[in-house]
Structures are given as C-alpha cells and as structure tokens.
Amino acid sequence: MNPTSFMLFIDLVKFDQSIMKSKQSLEVLKQKQLVYLQKLKQIVFSSEEVQVQLRHMKKNVDEKECYMKDLDEKEKALKDRSTNVSGDREYKSLKKESENLRAKQYAFEKELLQAWDQYETGKKQIEEKEKAFDEQEALLQIELNAVSDHISQEEKVLEQLERQRPEHEVNVPEDWLSKYSRMRSAVANPVVPVQSESCSACFGAVSQQELAAISNHEILPCRSCFRLLYDPTTYTHAVGGVL
Numbered sequence: 058m059n060p061t062s063f064m065l066f067i068d069l070v071k072f073d074q075s076i077m078k079s080k081q082s083l084e085v086l087k088q089k090q091l092v093y094l095q096k097l098k099q100i101v102f103s104s105e106e107v108q109v110q111l112r113h114m115k116k117n118v119d120e121k122e123c124y125m126k127d128l129d130e131k132e133k134a135l136k137d138r139s140t141n142v143s144g145d146r147e148y149k150s151l152k153k154e155s156e157n158l159r160a161k162q163y164a165f166e167k168e169l170l171q172a173w174d175q176y177e178t179g180k181k182q183i184e185e186k187e188k189a190f191d192e193q194e195a196l197l198q199i200e201l202n203a204v205s206d207h208i209s210q211e212e213k214v215l216e217q218l219e220r221q222r223p224e225h226e227v228n229v230p231e232d233w234l235s236k237y238s239r240m241r242s243a244v245a246n247p248v249v250p251v252q253s254e255s256c257s258a259c260f261g262a263v264s265q266q267e268l269a270a271i272s273n274h275e276i277l278p279c280r281s282c283f284r285l286l287y288d289p290t291t292y293t294h295a296v297g298g299v300l
C-alpha cells in the first residue's frame with residue numbers, strides 16, 4: 058500500500074472509532090434515561106400505594122361511623138318506645154335493652170376514636186411522604202430532561218458522523234475496505250498497531266518478515282486473531298499520534 062492510501066485507511070479507522078465512541082456514549086445515556094424512567098415509575102407506584110392505604114383507613118372510619126349511627130338510631134327507637142310503656146315487665150326489659158345498648162355505644166366509641174386517630178395520623182404521614190415523592194419526582198424530572206437533551210445532541214453528532222463516513226472511504230483501496238469491513242463485523246477493534254513485535258490485541262507474535270512489510274506501509278492480518286496489523290510509527294498524520 059502506498060503511504061497516502063495507508064494514511065487514508067488509518068484515518069478511516071480512526072474515524073470509525075469516533076463513531077463507535079459516539080454509539081457507546083449514546084448507549085450509556087440511554088441506560089441512564091431508562092434508570093430515571095424506572096425511578097419515576099416507582100415513585101408513581103409508591104404514591105398510588107400510600108393513597109390506597111389512606112383510602113383503606115378512611116373506609117374503616119366510615120364503616121365505624123355508620124355502625125355508630127345505627128346504634129344511635131336504635132337508642133332513639135328505644136326512647137320512643139319508652140314513652141309508651143304499658144307495664145313493669147316491659148319497662149324492665151326496655152331498661153335492660155337500653156343499658157346493653159349504652160355499653161355497646163361506649164365500647165364502640167373508643168374503637169371509633171381509634172379509627173379516626175389512625176386515619177388522621179396516617180393522613181399526616183402520607184402527606185409527608187407525598188411531599189417527599191413530589192420533591193424526588195421534580196429532581197428526577199430535571200435529570201431526565203438533561204439526559205434526554207444529551208441524547209438528542211449525541212444522536213445529532215452520530216448522524217453527522219455517519220453522513221460523513223462515505224467521504225472517508227474515498228481513495229482507500231477497495232480490497233482493504235472489504236477486508237476491513239469483514240473484520241469490522243466480527244470485532245470492535247479490527248485494526249490494531251503492532252507493539253513489541255506482537256499483535257497489540259491478542260499478543261500473537263509477528264515475524265521479522267511481516268514486520269518489514271508492515272513498516273513499509275503494509276497492513277497484514279495477525280496470524281492468531283486475523284485483526285489487521287499496522288506499524289504505528291509509520292503513521293505520521295498532521296495531527297500526529299497513534300491509534
């Protein structure tokens with residue numbers, strides 16, 4: 058391969074690495090977005106759950122109030138009956154019934170008060186929980202918005218890189234493009250530099266003959282892992298550096 062083709066090829070590899078980096082960033086951001094969405098969902102679920110608890114406590118109070126009302130009505134009915142008592146026997150029976158009813162009312166009053174107390178305490182606790190949920194939700198929403206903005210920026214970057222890619226293939230020899238394309242579909246780093254006379258990916262040895270070819274701008278496949286090997290010292294791009 059002539060030095061210019063070699064440079065263009067390595068530039069293409071570098072360019073593809075920037076595409077891969079962008080895809081990885083996007084993946085990380087999307088994972089973050091998913092975590093925020095799950096957390097938000099959990100808050101909604103927890104909030105619904107405490108509301109169910111509160112409704113349950115209120116239902117308990119309502120049922121007890123209803124029963125208390127029944128007892129009050131019974132008491133009223135007894136009073137009405139007591140105005141028309143015809144004999145001593147009936148009076149005694151009425152009196153006993155009335156005493157039983159009062160005892161029931163007295164005992165139940167405590168139960169009712171407990172239910173109200175439980176409801177009021179629960180309501181306060183739930184209001185505090187809801188307040189904390191609202192705060193968490195607001196914070197998560199801010200983070201979610203930030204990560205979503207970041208995702209759309211990164212998507213634009215990736216879109217632009219992918220649009221530019223064909224330009225980077227121009228003047229790269231066709232056979233290298235096809236070799237590279239095959240390796241690219243198999244591994245994440247299809248082109249790697251030779252380091253200490255070995256493949257820098259699998260550490261497979263590179264022969265002296267191969268090293269000589271590589272230093273002459275050749276790109277050879279590693280005999281162990283089949284990645285494409287190049288000599289980083291021969292890559293002298295304007296920006297400098299190696300892969």
Ligand SMILES: [Zn+2]
Pocket residue numbers: 256257258259260261279280281282283284
């Ligand atoms: Zn190798």
